[in-house]
Amino acid sequence: MRTLQLIIYLSFLWFPLNARQDSTLWKTNVELGLRSYLMGTSYPGGDFKNDHAWGQMARVSLSSNLPHGFKVNAEYLGFLRLLSSDLTALDRRVPNLNRYEVGLFDVNHLDRRIFGKTGNLNLAFEMEKFQAKLGRMEINTPFINPQDGRLSPTYVEGLQLHFQLHPQIEMQSNLFWAVSPRSTGGWFGLGESIGMYPVARDVAGSPSAYFNNTHVDFAHVLNANFALKDHGKLQLNHTLVDNIYSAFLAQWDQHWNIPETDLKGITGLQATFQHGLGNGGNEEIDLRYRNPEDYHLILSGRIGLQSKRNLWYLNYTNMQGKGRYLSPREWGRDPFYTFIPRERNEGLGQVDALSTYFQHSFIPHPIQAYSFVGIYFLPDAADARRNKYAVPSYAQLNLGMRYNLDALVRGLHLHLIMMGKVALDQQELKPAWVYNKVNLIHFNTILNYTLPWQHGKF
Template sequence: MRLLTIIGAFLVIFNTSNSQDKTEPENTQADSPIKGKIGLRSFWMSTNYWEDFKNDYALGQSAYLQLQTKEFKGFSIVGKYTVFGRVMSSNLLERDPITGNFNRYEVGLFDVRNPSDDLFGKIEELQIRYRSNKFQAVLGKMDINTPFINPQDGRLSPTYVEGLRLQFQPDSKNQFSADIIGRISPRSTSEWFDIGESIGIYPVGQSEFGQPSKYLGNTSSDFFGVLDWRHRFNSGLQLQLNNTYVDNISNTILSQLNKDWELKDSNNKLVTGLQFIVQNGIGEGGNPDPEKRFKNPNDLNYVVGGRIGIKNERSLLYFNYTRMDGRGRFLNPREWGRDPFFTFIPRERNEGYNFVDAFSTYYQRDWKESGLQFYGYAGIHLLPDPGSNIEVNKYGFPSYAQMNLAGKYTPQNWGKGLDFHLILMSKTNLKSGEMRPQWIYNKVNMIHVNFILNYTIQWN
């Protein structure tokens, strides 16, 4: 209560000091006191393996209602409730007969903690907002999109957090933000968790000692904090500095530079990017017992990435490279979000390793007049050997090649609020020699299909 009182007093004082700096002019017309949005999402997913592993499919449906009050002196209240249901699926509770492991992909359309539930719901947002011309604040349950904590790359239920967010934009060149988060509802879950409690909801992999990890239910961490600064130089160079601090576990610093270069006598622009990430363990790594900790406090990891490409109004082409190295494993709880590496390809991540060499390319083509977009990824990810390097290959993943082909369609002349999204993904093993079934199932030598239909209705 003391924290809420302090925050409330701060916002009132800030609002008073900015009373002459309104975000919007007064509207003389009568507005509805509440704005609303209804959203529906249908999601088909299927996975088929080249070998005789268990194939699966699922069709999930979600529906949400979001309400927001009209602003009063900069303040507003937002609430969002979502329900999720299973329309049909294969038996996701049945283990693969060869490996004895459970399904990884399709179960994520539902509640991974209670995969037998056919219907569930949760409050995803419940917040107080304040905004002025240069300052914004949000307190309560909200969405999040930072380099290491984010909605992730698509299911029915993205990741939400509970805490305080402050944003400040003093001018057109600088943006500052700070997040202090004490609870989280990870993607594909129906509950809200304390920070340490949330780590381990997804598969835990192997510990650095070669045994199944034991950090689920044994991780102590009270909060995480994210500081972010973005600056745009007069030359067009864009800088991002981000620090993600996870209490008693790790601290991760990201620095990234991006710039688009004009090409003489051409409608194209040259695209370049550099990325450098450093992560170190802190405190007890989540637990004083080495067998139960999430991260070794002595870890020191770094990631270097580069990007070059070309773009114009209709198309975009990137070539990317990422190198991961250092001491111990680079770790980011998979429950919290995908990695921000240039070489990231949706439906897989490069986390839990000591060293990685990754190469990827991305192509996108837009037909804006018809609402159609095509895009594709292709990449090679060279990982530590899953047999001889268990201590630096947490999930026993072989080196692999991945290709995604996808298309989006947003009708322009009919079906307002509709959009369609199709993703075809293939992952192929690149490891030579012995291949254990556990290194294939849920990992490589598969065809994975996603078809997503979204429909939204808004009113003021």
């Protein structure tokens, strides 16, 4: 990475000295971002450890135009723990750390009250039908993505190429070799990052030992998007994680006009096939991240309706295969239609899931209210071979509201989330199957503020 930093630094010196006097060059856009996040988790009727946390993020982003279509992007993020319960203390019944509130801070150094990190830091090149980035950047693909919420997204370091092959066809290639996962304060090699989130148990039921023992040199994501007739979209994706897995995803989404109404019908189909690669991260079975012989087929579908004010989906997902479906949680969330924020299906061998989503916009007021409801039938929580995190089958409800406060303060946005989860079978639930997992209420209050300075000049 030092070589890349040197290249970007020299570009600041070389380009101005060799460029003609052009008023469009060396203009810099600066953006200040603030994010305040209050979170809490409680267990009504239970005697588990409750937690709360309030974190603050400040971000400064710069983007400078250089000659010949080049651009430099830089970003720094600072984090402050304003207040929290003792996140290093263990629950008296379950010797595990808190799961949700720790994500507001550096999961590798929970004693830090203040920390920071570099986000975007890249040299970009832009033409009409081609863009490229080299360095540190955000990524948003089905399996490797910013993830949901917290104070900052996931970043990767690598090379990104974007091609507009046709007005209706675009392709993107992402090759990367380092990552800064959400809820961390640094940059890491890919194998080094796997296991920073809870490692849970191996297939024999013992604590997993793959953290700091997983060997991954690179990951590559190839994505193709096709714009179809009548507001249709087709996405084809291949994600390859060296020595870990290869996954193929195809997703078709379509909007349909319903005659004599202002409604649109919505349909979606998604198919994913994932299989292991190499030795699964380590030659020693007890130290590997996954069994390379495992494979899974995941089918997901969606139907829905959309009007000017309302949006409704009904989703279904079925997962079948051998072993566990695994994709590093440190790098991104599930891409399946039934995904609901604050939970995932990663780590499971078999899933039947049904979820619905409803959103209402209070036009002309800048307010949206929404809800998720999902039912997830999982393998027995005692089955370590097919249920890595020992999560029982559950139902989940999310209620949320988004409020654009631009009328009061430009760039200010409020987001409220209330989540509840309950086990479908309340009989013989072990404490370790409840804490951080089910029979809980979890709330989030998020305030975002963005202030841009357009075309400032150094």
